[in-house]
Amino acid sequence: MIIHFRVIGLLLILLAGSHVVFPWFFSWKEELKRLSLINRQIMTIHTFFIALVVLLLGILCLSSGEELVHTVLGRRLCLGMGVFWVLRLIIQFFGYSPALWKGKRFETIMHVLFAILFSYMSIVFFVAGG
Structure with a gap:
């Protein structure tokens, strides 16, 4: 972790x-x-x-990775960061118009990369916070 x-x-x-x-x-x-x-x-x-x-x-x-994983406060911080990044992931799809990236190579690549990044962080923080 x-x-x-x-x-x-x-x-x-x-x-x-x-x-x-x-x-x-x-x-x-x-x-x-x-x-x-x-x-x-x-x-x-x-x-x-x-x-x-x-x-x-x-x-x-x-x-402070060790503290984030092995202390009560760290796990609570991870849970909060998990909530933050999953909300950011949701905004990636519902807050921004698809017109900003659909049919545009660079913008589509960035959209997908950020969705992967926000998903990854959400998962890691939720697992560590759980």
């Missing part, structure tokens, strides 16, 4: 780091101009904090 926490830790750190390219990749400079100042700032600030939480979860998985 610890190896899964190490893999997830590395994947979460990579996922957090990928947020750095969001403004460029999604053309936020132009896209966000259309929003009010408050909505523009909410988008950028929330993205930063989501990336920070994902980074910290990755570090937690890398540094």
